[in-house]
Amino acid sequence: MNQPFACVAERPAAPASPVAVTLADALVDVFTQIGVRHAFGVSGGGIAVLWAALTRSPIRVCHFRHEAGAAFAATEAHFASGAPVVVFTTAGPGLTNALTGLLAARSDGAKVILVSACTSEEKRGRWAIQETSRATMPAQLYEAGALFHMATIIESSADLPGIARALADGVARPGGFVAHIALPTGLQASRCDKPARGLGSSRVCDESAQLAADVAPLLAATPFAIWLGFGARGAAAAVRALAEHTGAPVFCSPRGKGIFPEDHAQFVGVTGIGGHDAPAHFMRTHKPGRVLVLGTRLGEGTSFWDPAMVPAQGFIHVDIDPAVPGSAYPNAPTLAICADIDTFAKALLERMPSRRPQASRDQWPHPSLADDGEQHAGRVRPEALMAAIQRGVIDKHDALVLAESGNSFAWATHHLQFREPGRYRVSTRCGAMGHCAAGVVGSALATGRKAVAIVGDGAMLMNNEINTAVQFGARAVWIVLNDARYNMCHQGMVALGMCADASIPKVDFALMARAMGASGVRVSCEAELAPALAAAMTSTGPYLIDVDIDPDRVAPTLARNRGLRAEGTA
């Protein structure tokens, strides 16, 4: 049933007369042609010529404080804008610093192009400063593999046309694309021909309509549920129409929140880390014959590989990546469909009989908004913070919301409700602390909109780009869950019956934000939440709210700790 894609590339006509420019300018010209609008990075002598070339191009260059921050910001700028984003680094530590952010880009499916400096050929092996080459770095950094879809060292300007073509194809194809172009310092200013204009793009011709015709009778024959993931974010309207037409109940992954409205009568709940019990409860009590999986890998962060989620007749698993269906649940019956989800869902809709909703909302324990009830005195309960964010940020504004690895993403995924796609970002697979604290700057820069990061104090200390946000006027907001702990670790250790010190000396983040040029306020009780959020959302510059969090409220991470216990951690 798995159908391969046919990719048809539109090839450009040869240029009439090549113009000689520097190799750095020519590479930057390629970036602009393939739609890059932002370049984030940290400079250095090794990349000076490229940095200058970026600066005189139409691309907006933002100088960051850490390369990982630049890469996290690039990842989020891609998701917020849809455009590919460049990350630039110098040689040696500049390159290695960027790697965690690039791992996040790869795991989350962003389109990010890293351009790093490397040592010129004639200097390699001679103890050059920050020598950077296949001999001094892991060779895999320069090869396509687990981190990069494409990676190469430019050894001569003759390499450029092929690289330009590969980049154009990579950014045009569905799904993520993380590339690494290493540029020897000595080559950057060399003369070369400007590559052809109009690099074109790849088009995907798929067999979705035929596949939908094959699947429709299978789904029509039995009650089924829909399990949505981040890969379905471009298909929200089609998926909603399909669910309403067929009456199918819907669950989603944490990254899929908002693709189907979370307050819809057919929405059951969120699965995975920080999610709800309702989907597994629904599977056990309603026993749908099949689950139509759209755009989620069903990995640990989405499913915890819970056997309760496997329907008797198995999954019909649709994904643009043919390697995905069947991989997370290898023993479950799975019909693998490699298709574009929007096209497939539309084709399926045309072929499915209409049905009334299979179950009504009151038949399962439905996730509700955090109940703020009356305001408590003393430190702020995270549930009350989430309720205030729902009212003061999500319901009132169109701001993007990012939730950081740690208790932040558990509270946010569990309690916040989204009604449209593209408003909630969480990284459940890579889950690097610092991703949102820095990434929020990229979201804000790429859109000009407000972007709000919900982050722990530990993550904020690991990586924040407040000072970068000040420099470039990013409308970023940080809401810091300040509990003087790596609290996810502390609560996890307690749950697993182990003991270790996860404390952090208390930090005044409002003062820290002000010291870096942003606005910063302290919230020490629940009554102060709403005014602080209102001020943050109307401010024109970067803004930090330092929330004195009650550390003893246990975050909804039960399933994660159950998973660790099953692995023999305790």
Ligand SMILES: Cc1ncc(C[n+]2csc(CCOP(=O)(O)OP(=O)(O)O)c2C)c(N)n1
């Ligand atoms: C780069 C990185 N290092 C370590 C971890 C493991 N880790 C996950 S959550 C966490 C603690 C988070 O603490 P904090 O940011 O203060 O948030 P809290 O859970 O207290 O709200 C750690 C260390 C990680 N996810 N990423």
